[in-house]
């Protein structure tokens with residue numbers, strides 16, 4: 001039942017955005033619910049592009065900044081570093097997940113509420129700006 005619910009939420013927030021130059025599809029976007037005392041959280045999504053594109057930056061009115069990060073296993077230790085941009089191959093998909101690339105939403109201006117969705121702006125080199133709604137989920 002829980003899995004079914006997650007799938008439904010994912011589908012509801014599947015966003016299809018068309019553009020004259022490029023088509024970007026963003027699916028399964030979510031922000032991790034954390035205790036209200038935490039001011040930084042992580043975000044995940046799947047990005048598809050029908051032509052080669054690059055995600056240059058992100059922002060959201062709910063936070064001071066949104067950074068692209070990459071988690072890596074190095075010498076048996078999980079570490080993460082910031083990435084300044086993310087290439088998406090033509091007709092390719094890049095998945096941001098807890099194990100790899102992810103978003104750090106830094107300096108939250110208010111505690112995130114479960115079930116609520118917050119707007120986020122993505123800036124692509126080719127497709128331009130794309131605004132999405134990202135729901136908060138407790139995984």
Ligand SMILES: [Cu+2]
Pocket residue numbers: 069070080081102103104
């Ligand atoms: Cu990170």
